[in-house]
Amino acid sequence: LAKTTQPISMDSYEGQEVNITCSHNNIATNDYITWYQQFPSQGPRFIIQGYKTKVTNEVASLFIPADRKSSTLSLPRVSLSDTAVYYCLVGGDNAGNMLTFGGGTRLMVKP
Amino acid sequence: DAGVIQSPRHEVTEMGQEVTLRCKPISGHNSLFWYRQTMMRGLELLIYFNNNVPIDDSGMPEDRFSAKMPNASFSTLKIQPSEPRDSAVYFCASSFTSGRVYEQYFGPGTRLTVT
Numbered sequence: 001l002a003k004t005t006q007p008i009s010m011d012s013y014e015g016q017e018v019n020i021t022c023s024h025n026n027i028a029t030n031d032y033i034t035w036y037q038q039f040p041s042q043g044p045r046f047i048i049q050g051y052k053t054k055v056t057n058e059v060a061s062l063f064i065p066a067d068r069k070s071s072t073l074s075l076p077r078v079s080l081s082d083t084a085v086y087y088c089l090v091g092g093d094n095a096g097n098m099l100t101f102g103g104g105t106r107l108m109v110k111p
Numbered sequence: 112d113a114g115v116i117q118s119p120r121h122e123v124t125e126m127g128q129e130v131t132l133r134c135k136p137i138s139g140h141n142s143l144f145w146y147r148q149t150m151m152r153g154l155e156l157l158i159y160f161n162n163n164v165p166i167d168d169s170g171m172p173e174d175r176f177s178a179k180m181p182n183a184s185f186s187t188l189k190i191q192p193s194e195p196r197d198s199a200v201y202f203c204a205s206s207f208t209s210g211r212v213y214e215q216y217f218g219p220g221t222r223l224t225v226t
Contacts, residue, residue: 032211043115043202043217044154087154092212099144099212101154 004088009106018075020105022088025069033064033071034089038104044087047073083109115218117203123224129191132221135184136205144215145178145188146202154202160186161208193225 005023012018024033032051036044048055050062050071061074075082085104092099116135124130136143145157158168160180168178175194180186190197200222204215 030211034214036215038154041220043204043220044215045217046214049214099156099159099215101146101156103153 004090004100004102006086006088006102006105008103009108011108011110012078013110014079015077018078018082018107018109020073020075020086020088020107021070022073023070024088024090027068027090031090032092033062033068034092034099035060035062035073036087036089036101038085038087044101047086078107078109080109080111083107115203115205115216117201117218117221119221120219121222121224123226124193125226126194127192128225129189130193130197130223130225132188132201132203132223134186134188134203134218136186136203137216138184140205140207140216141183142206142208142212142215143180143186144204144206145186146204146217147199148202148220149199157188190223193223195225198223198225 032049034049035047037047038044048057048060048062050064052064055062063072085106087101087104089099115137118133141162143160146154147157148154155170157170158178159166163180163183176190178188200220202217202220204217206215207213
């Protein structure tokens with residue numbers, strides 16, 4: 001079972017780019033990397049998913065090196081509303097591969 | 112689409128009582144997930160259904176917990192008997208799965224308090 005390691009917390013300021021790195025040294029061949037965002041009193045919300053190289057959508061970018069042992073979520077020009085907990089998940093190959101939420105990274109965006 | 116619907120939103124019960132949480136997934140999704148979130152343990156996957164069939168229930172804490180999905184539009188998570196340590200927020204999520212699990216859509220959660 002792939003385990004993920006993320007920083008417990010990060011601080012940033014409005015308008016800055018934020019990069020959150022997740023380590024997953026024992027990622028399996030069929031595992032995907034998925035990031036979620038969670039605000040207080042709400043369920044997590046999907047941000048982005050990738051397998052290798054780089055994925056970009058309207059919210060974020062996901063960078064995955066060739067060895068896939070880590071990944072970096074990049075949030076461009078954060079605002080106060082981006083203050084949340086960000087989770088990195090590895091797995092989800094639809095073969096009973098459990099999806100495990102780790103402790104997440106608590107991002108605090110300051111004015 | 113109304114999104115994933117969970118009921119009740121809040122439940123307060125006494126130890127020993129039966130508790131039933133309900134979930135209606137998004138129409139067209141073929142996978143359903145039950146999670147539990149506490150401050151101490153974070154967000155834990157309890158059980159995962161694919162096409163109404165439980166794929167893995169190894170996250171279910173013990174025999175007091177049971178989950179069913181009688182059809183594609185309804186699932187229940189039952190705790191009998193409930194204990195104070197079951198107090199948590201229980202989330203239901205659904206997704207479309209084909210070769211891999213695509214993005215999960217989470218419901219608003221049910222906040223359970225067992226006294």
